[in-house]
Amino acid sequence: MTLLQARGVTKSYGPTPALRGVDLELGEGRILAVTGPSGCGKSTLLHCLAGILRPDAGEVHYRGRRLDTASETERSRLRRDEFGVLFQFGLLVAELTAAENIALPLLLAGHGRRESRSVALDWLDRFGVRELAETVPGQMSGGQQQRVAAARALVTEPSVLFADEPTGALDRLVGEQLLGLVVELARERRMSVVLVTHDATVAGYADDEIVLRDGVLDPGGLGIAAGAIG
Numbered sequence: 001m002t003l004l005q006a007r008g009v010t011k012s013y014g015p016t017p018a019l020r021g022v023d024l025e026l027g028e029g030r031i032l033a034v035t036g037p038s039g040c041g042k043s044t045l046l047h048c049l050a051g052i053l054r055p056d057a058g059e060v061h062y063r064g065r066r067l068d069t070a071s072e073t074e075r076s077r078l079r080r081d082e083f084g085v086l087f088q089f090g091l092l093v094a095e096l097t098a099a100e101n102i103a104l105p106l107l108l109a110g111h112g113r114r115e116s117r118s119v120a121l122d123w124l125d126r127f128g129v130r131e132l133a134e135t136v137p138g139q140m141s142g143g144q145q146q147r148v149a150a151a152r153a154l155v156t157e158p159s160v161l162f163a164d165e166p167t168g169a170l171d172r173l174v175g176e177q178l179l180g181l182v183v184e185l186a187r188e189r190r191m192s193v194v195l196v197t198h199d200a201t202v203a204g205y206a207d208d209e210i211v212l213r214d215g216v217l218d219p220g221g222l223g224i225a226a227g228a229i230g
């Protein structure tokens, strides 16, 4: 089943075109890598698909419903209840402990404190960092912060995870361990993933790959994952 669909998505920043008519489909439980050179529009596409940015033209459909023209309230609800986001730098709340950071999306969705904390601790376990429960981000390594950020992105059990260079700031080994965990969880839960990356190893975790060049899909783009394997 197609979960997310883009048709002719176009977006400029002032005079700078970032996307020029991009079409794609994301199936349920599929992991889609979005690759291409720096500045080709990968992050802009992810933001348009996640309902963070509104495209100037074109359409984005989520479960068959228009997302690009939906109200701010509806888009916020989708981002809160159905989508998870994970960026290159986790963007954790500096004043909150790991457990509090992970519990936050649950609290915002109306769950009680006790339940949210208990679920947050389970997620810390799953990511192998339970000992960080009462630690604030400033006292964690980059890899630890990114594990906590991944747990926070997944705690609401989203249908789609949007990950923008999620391992871009990590050592290769640490990055691969994190990605391995996220992919395992995605497979287990039939979660779909949009994975923006310029790294062939990372793209190799995906089922499908699209290549962007100057804001358009490169139809002949073999993709870096294919290059890495072949």
Ligand SMILES: Nc1ncnc2c1ncn2[C@@H]1O[C@H](COP(=O)(O)OP(=O)(O)OP(=O)(O)O)[C@@H](O)[C@H]1O
Pocket: 013, 016, 017, 018, 036, 037, 038, 039, 040, 041, 042, 043, 044, 045, 198
């Ligand atoms: N907020 C912004 N204001 C102005 N121009 C922007 C903005 N964000 C992106 N751009 C421009 O839009 C184009 C696409 O940028 P985008 O960040 O989507 O590409 P990218 O492929 O994700 O790049 P990278 O791999 O370097 O992160 C680039 O020319 C970029 O300079």
